[in-house]
Every structure is written in C-alpha cells, then in structure tokens.
Amino acid sequence: MGVQPWDKEGNTLRSLKLNRPLDFAVVTDHAELFGETAICNSPDMEGYSAWQCKLYRKYPRAAFFMFNFKAGSRSGRLGFCGEDGSLCRDAGSGPWQAMQNAAEDAYDRSEHCEFTSFVGYEWTGLGAGDMANLHRNVIFRNASVPDQPLSFVDYPSAETLWSGLDKECLERQDGCDALIIPHNSNLSAGKMFSVADLDGNPVETGTRSKRQQYEPIVEVMQHKGSSECFFSTGQTEDELCAFEQLPYSRFAGKFFSLLQKSPKPTDGFLRDVLNNGLILEQDTGINPFQFGFIASTDTHIGAAGGVAEDNYLGHGGAGAPASETTMRGLPDDIEYNPGGLAVVWAEENSRDAIFSAMRRKETYGTSGPRMVVRFFAAKELDKDLCSSSNYVAEAYENGVPMGGVLPPLSDGSAPAFLVSAAMDSGTPASQGTPLQQIQIIKGWIDQKGNKRQKVHTVAGNPDNGASVDLKSCRREGDGYKQLCEVWKDPEFDASQRAYYYARVVENPSCRWSQYICAANRVDCSSSASIPAGLEACCADTHRPVIQERAWTSPIWYSPEGDN
The missing domain is CATH 2.60.40 (Immunoglobulin-like)
Incomplete structure (x- = not known):
C-alpha cells in the first residue's frame, strides 16, 4: 500500500507491504474532528472558508495542535461549527458512514474467514488543565452502531461515555454492542483509571460496575510506549520495565515544558492499577480494574500491523510528520516505537467470536513479534x-x-x-x-x-x-x-x-532506530559520519537494543x- 508523504501530483512517495497478513483490524479515527476536517476539505460545505480551515489547509501541523486542543478543552467546537456545534456534528456523518462502509467491504463473510474488520473510533479525552491522555478506542461487535460516534466533545468523561453507549447502543435492542479499550495509559498522569468524577467525588458502585462491563481490556503497549510497569534506577528491581518507557507522563509533556513531568509508578502503569483494583475489591466487593491485555500500533498513516523493527516507516500523528525530510533521516521521533499487536484466542475469525474473546479477556499483546x-x-x-x-x-x-x-x-x-x-x-x-x-x-x-x-x-x-x-x-x-x-x-x-x-x-535484537543507524554506518565517535537527520542515533536517550x-x-x- 502507498503511504504518505505525497508529491504535488498526489502520488505517495513510500509504500509498505506486510510480510504476513493480519487476521483482524479496526480503524479508530478521532471522532471529535470528523466533521471539522470534512468541512475544511469540502468547498461546497458551509464553513470551508473559515480562517481555521484555511490554517488547516495551508499549515496542517499548526492546525493539528489547535484543532486537537479545542476538541479536548471541554469548551465546545471550533467557531465555524455554529453556536450549538450542529454544522460539524452533522458533517461528521459522512466520514462515520465511510468508515462503516470500508469495514463492511473489508470483512470476509465467506466460509474462508480470512479477514475480520471492526467498526470503531477513538474517543479523544484529555485531563482538565494538564492535557493528560484519557483516550479510549470504542469497538462495536457488528454493523449495528450509533448514528453518530459519541465523542469527547459531547461526552466529556468516561462515565458519560458509558451511559451514552447504554442509550445510543445497547438500549436500541437491535444487536448494537460495544466495548472500550483504554489507550496508552502511560501518558494519563494517573487519571485514566480514576475512581473519582470530574469534581473529585468518589464514583458510585454502579459506575464501577459499568467500567467492568465496558472496559474489559486495556492497551499494554503501543506506538507511544509501554504501559506495563514503571522503571527507575535504584527504585525498581525489574529492569525489563524500562522497555519503551517514555520520559514524560502526559501527552502534552512532549510539547510544553511546563507540563513536562517525569513519569512515576502511579501515572497509569498497569501493574499499579491492577493492585489498586485488588484494594477496591477488598473495600467494596467490586474490582473495576480486572483488565485483560492487548497491544496495538496507534498508527496515524493507515498502516495497520506495520510493527516490524527492520522496516519501520514511522506512525505520524504526534510523532515526526511524514515528509520528504523524514525520508532522509529517522522516520519518527526517537522515543516512539512501531507499536504492538493484539492477539485473541477465539473459536473462529469472525466479529462475534473475536468480540466475545475480548470481552472474556482471553487475549494477549505483543510488542510486534507473533x-x-x-x-x-x-x-x-x-x-x-x-x-x-x-x-x-x-x-x-x-x-x-x-x-x-x-x-x-x-x-x-x-x-x-x-x-x-x-x-x-x-x-x-x-x-x-x-x-x-x-x-x-x-x-x-x-x-x-x-x-x-x-x-x-x-x-x-x-x-x-x-x-x-x-x-x-x-x-x-x-x-x-x-x-x-x-x-x-x-x-x-x-x-x-x-x-x-x-x-x-x-x-x-536491534531496535528500529538502530537498524537505520547501522545501515547508514553512523559512528558516534566521528561527527562527520552522522548524516543529517540521524543525529538522534548518538543521543543519550537512544536505546539501540530491545x-x-x-x-x-x-x-x-x-x-x-x-x-
């Protein structure tokens, strides 16, 4: 498949082909901006000429930050969406339907069961004030889905998302069913699995049961690091916890120095969360953190399953944006990785069987190998x-x-x-x-x-x-x-x-970055041997072996x- 960047004629400049096919996959795009990006790309839509859309078309990297900050700030939608946001909410129906159609077209319903595609999206929640990552992937069992994805703009907490899915999905009684996968909790500053509401009050027992119902599994590994456990020299005996650990505890810490806080064990690392669940069960009789594990890529270039260390093209998004520059150096920021794969033990390769396996947590994640x-x-x-x-x-x-x-x-x-x-x-x-x-x-x-x-x-x-x-x-x-x-x-x-x-x-084995550094014969003892774009090969933070x-x-x- 062709992947970004594109030339002026719209042709892709890179391509990727997996050595082995996937059995199943889901595209989970950010629901908060379905309508906004549709309007900014459609000259016939109201709002196309808004200054925000002009920024989006001319300076997409700047628009990336502005659009996402607005979507995650709990202050409503961008101005061109209308006072009640209806223009963007309605415009989002087109992309949402296109995603459903693509999933249907890809799903092998024949007796061969070669590939299963799910309908899903990402609920892009952020912590108030500190930009802590609260992102969750919403996966539907079948083609019966809500008319609109329930986004963070309209459902600004995990609790409202769960209750919204009750109303917009389960209570329809047409077969609609959903589960939610908390997404790279290592960047959540400890807020992904809070047992308090937005005002800091403890949530009710019924709310904890809702978490059990909707969030049976979590991501232990993806492009933005491992969430298994925390490592610090002299503080943690398990050195394997240092695997793909990011140097900051919240998503915004990468971009804003005031929010650049070092991680600690209680920042959403799953071992600590699992222990918290045992305490809650002891105190209340309910363990809301009885999670199963999967892994994922979190790719933003449509390259599902692109996890090979020796052929990594970068995943875009918050990492290095795909451009002709990245083609000449490292294709991603040095702290990121190719992500992982989700594995399920299911009776067959079908939506019902795989969904049921995820719900009963008979799953595991890998950092890429099969x-x-x-x-x-x-x-x-x-x-x-x-x-x-x-x-x-x-x-x-x-x-x-x-x-x-x-x-x-x-x-x-x-x-x-x-x-x-x-x-x-x-x-x-x-x-x-x-x-x-x-x-x-x-x-x-x-x-x-x-x-x-x-x-x-x-x-x-x-x-x-x-x-x-x-x-x-x-x-x-x-x-x-x-x-x-x-x-x-x-x-x-x-x-x-x-x-x-x-x-x-x-x-x-070699990490993805070392494959590139070695192929370019980088010698960190000689600055003349370091090509432009490969300076990170010699950074103190570079981990050549994994x-x-x-x-x-x-x-x-x-x-x-x-x-």
Missing part, C-alpha cells in the same frame, strides 16, 4: 502436562485461561499455572528471534494492606549470554524455539487477593471467588 502464548491456572495440574500432546485441552478442562478468575482455595493448596510459548517463526526473508525466558508476575495485597509485586522466572534462562552486533544487527547466542512450564506459587496465601500474568521475553516480548492477560485469585 509469538504463540498460552496461560492457564487451576487448583491442580499435572506437573508433566507440558509433555502431553493434548495439554491445551486438559488445561481448559481443569482450569481457567488468561483473563479468568480462580475459584477460592481453602484446603492449604496452591494453584498451578501452565504457561507455554513458541517463538515467532518469522518468514524466509526475516527469521524470528529465539525466546530467552518466561516470567510470571504476581501482584497482591499483603496483610498490612500494602501493594506488592514480584517477578518469577519460570522457564528459560535470563543469563543465556545472547547478544546483538550493533553494526550488522545480527543476533548472536542461543535461545529457545519453545518454552513450557507448570509452576506453583511458593508463597501463595489463600486469604490474599492476587493477580498473575505471564511475560514472554525474546533474546536481544528485547521484544508478549504479555498475557492476568488471571485473578480472590478468597471470595469471581466478583
């Missing part, structure tokens, strides 16, 4: 289950899969966890990277009410000596094609609430069982 990962828990599992040819069926029969809740245990036993992973086999042109290790991360609330976390390496070898040659990006050292283990928590306490999820880690990974949805344990 590892095959399983995670189960049960009261008892055969310690030799990994050697069985039918281990998956036996695990389903005896336990719960990722996203599930273990029944209470009161006989002094500890649950058994089965985790297995197969490396991404790659393609003939680009072979996959061997696995290094599997870890199970446990979070719990101790007897004193403190939030606790611990990482257990259960398979593989974190000290296997694998490395990568930074000049050629050739991977070196041994690893594993497959790993599997049945593990029991040696510190299990049946009276303590806990969650467990698996993290599968590959051997080291360890790609997968994160399963958690499995929970509660002394009272499933709530």
Whole structure:
C-alpha cells in the first residue's frame, strides 16, 4: 500500500507491504474532528472558508495542535461549527458512514474467514488543565452502531461515555454492542483509571460496575510506549520495565515544558492499577480494574500491523510528520516505537467470536513479534502436562485461561499455572528471534494492606549470554524455539487477593532506530559520519537494543471467588 508523504501530483512517495497478513483490524479515527476536517476539505460545505480551515489547509501541523486542543478543552467546537456545534456534528456523518462502509467491504463473510474488520473510533479525552491522555478506542461487535460516534466533545468523561453507549447502543435492542479499550495509559498522569468524577467525588458502585462491563481490556503497549510497569534506577528491581518507557507522563509533556513531568509508578502503569483494583475489591466487593491485555500500533498513516523493527516507516500523528525530510533521516521521533499487536484466542475469525474473546479477556499483546502464548491456572495440574500432546485441552478442562478468575482455595493448596510459548517463526526473508525466558508476575495485597509485586522466572534462562552486533544487527547466542512450564506459587496465601500474568521475553535484537543507524554506518565517535537527520542515533536517550516480548492477560485469585 502507498503511504504518505505525497508529491504535488498526489502520488505517495513510500509504500509498505506486510510480510504476513493480519487476521483482524479496526480503524479508530478521532471522532471529535470528523466533521471539522470534512468541512475544511469540502468547498461546497458551509464553513470551508473559515480562517481555521484555511490554517488547516495551508499549515496542517499548526492546525493539528489547535484543532486537537479545542476538541479536548471541554469548551465546545471550533467557531465555524455554529453556536450549538450542529454544522460539524452533522458533517461528521459522512466520514462515520465511510468508515462503516470500508469495514463492511473489508470483512470476509465467506466460509474462508480470512479477514475480520471492526467498526470503531477513538474517543479523544484529555485531563482538565494538564492535557493528560484519557483516550479510549470504542469497538462495536457488528454493523449495528450509533448514528453518530459519541465523542469527547459531547461526552466529556468516561462515565458519560458509558451511559451514552447504554442509550445510543445497547438500549436500541437491535444487536448494537460495544466495548472500550483504554489507550496508552502511560501518558494519563494517573487519571485514566480514576475512581473519582470530574469534581473529585468518589464514583458510585454502579459506575464501577459499568467500567467492568465496558472496559474489559486495556492497551499494554503501543506506538507511544509501554504501559506495563514503571522503571527507575535504584527504585525498581525489574529492569525489563524500562522497555519503551517514555520520559514524560502526559501527552502534552512532549510539547510544553511546563507540563513536562517525569513519569512515576502511579501515572497509569498497569501493574499499579491492577493492585489498586485488588484494594477496591477488598473495600467494596467490586474490582473495576480486572483488565485483560492487548497491544496495538496507534498508527496515524493507515498502516495497520506495520510493527516490524527492520522496516519501520514511522506512525505520524504526534510523532515526526511524514515528509520528504523524514525520508532522509529517522522516520519518527526517537522515543516512539512501531507499536504492538493484539492477539485473541477465539473459536473462529469472525466479529462475534473475536468480540466475545475480548470481552472474556482471553487475549494477549505483543510488542510486534507473533509469538504463540498460552496461560492457564487451576487448583491442580499435572506437573508433566507440558509433555502431553493434548495439554491445551486438559488445561481448559481443569482450569481457567488468561483473563479468568480462580475459584477460592481453602484446603492449604496452591494453584498451578501452565504457561507455554513458541517463538515467532518469522518468514524466509526475516527469521524470528529465539525466546530467552518466561516470567510470571504476581501482584497482591499483603496483610498490612500494602501493594506488592514480584517477578518469577519460570522457564528459560535470563543469563543465556545472547547478544546483538550493533553494526550488522545480527543476533548472536542461543535461545529457545519453545518454552513450557507448570509452576506453583511458593508463597501463595489463600486469604490474599492476587493477580498473575505471564511475560514472554525474546533474546536481544536491534531496535528500529538502530537498524537505520547501522545501515547508514553512523559512528558516534566521528561527527562527520552522522548524516543529517540521524543525529538522534548518538543521543543519550537512544536505546539501540530491545528485547521484544508478549504479555498475557492476568488471571485473578480472590478468597471470595469471581466478583
């Protein structure tokens, strides 16, 4: 497919083709500006000649900031939308219908089930005063959708979005159903999962139940960093938490120095949020943060699935805008990454099956590779289950899969966890990277009410000596094609609430930026060897090596069982 930038004749100057097709995808454009951009691109529409539209057509980067700030400021729409905003709201019907039509055209309804497309959009919420990222992707089960997308302009809180979907979708009783995926919470300054309303008052129990209903899964990884866990030298033992961690805690921190605050553990990182959920369950009987995990790209150039480190074209949006300049240097800002992939365990490749899998949280995310990962828990599992040819069926029969809740245990036993992973086999042109290790991360609330976390390496070898040659990006050292283990928590306490999820880690490999730096023979000891546009190759913040990974949805344990 052709991707931006375009020449003066409208031809794309770059192209991208995936080595392997996707099974499913959804385009989630920003609903707040559907109508505004439609008007500014349509000479026959009222408002086309407004000064804001002239700015949009002549200086799109400046308009990007102005339009988005207005849409996220809770102060209504741009002036050319009319006093009640109806001009832009009505104009948004065209793009919304076009998105529905495109999803329908792409959906393979034949018996082959080769590709599933969903209808969806992005609700682009921002925190009041600090521009904290509250973005959420709204995904619909089928072609029955609201007449208009419910945007942040008209539904300026998560709570009003949920109640709006009740009215505009579920209560129609025509098959409309939706779920919401909180989007890169690492930039939310801790506000994505607030249990208070806009005035700071605690939300009611019923509102927490609504979150359970509408937000079963969250993004653990995407273009703008990882939201798994926080890392700081000397403060965090788990060094793998440093993976794709951004240096700022809110979206606006990238652009405005007054809002450029360093991240901290409570800024929306999911391990801390999961622990908060255990505390809320203990206090109220409801865990509103019993989330499953996926990953996504957040691409803004229409390149779904473009996650290959060795062929990254940038994702646009808040990163480096696609232009002829980016074609000569790094195609994106150095702190961003290609994003990840969402994986679901569904009975078939169809909207209903995939949607149901997301709702029951039988999902996992990867940072790009296509590892095959399983995670189960049960009261008892055969310690030799990994050697069985039918281990998956036996695990389903005896336990719960990722996203599930273990029944209470009161006989002094500890649950058994089965985790297995197969490396991404790659393609003939680009072979996959061997696995290094599997870890199970446990979070719990101790007897004193403190939030606790611990990482257990259960398979593989974190000290296997694998490395990568930074000049050629050739991977070196041994690893594993497959790993599997049945593990029991040696510190299990049946009276303590806990969650467990698996993290599968590959051997080291080159990051996208290093592939480009190495291909251009950048030598940071010689300034003459650094081509224009590649100065970031030698920045202190450049991370040349990464360890790609997968994160399963958690499995929970509660002394009272499933709530």
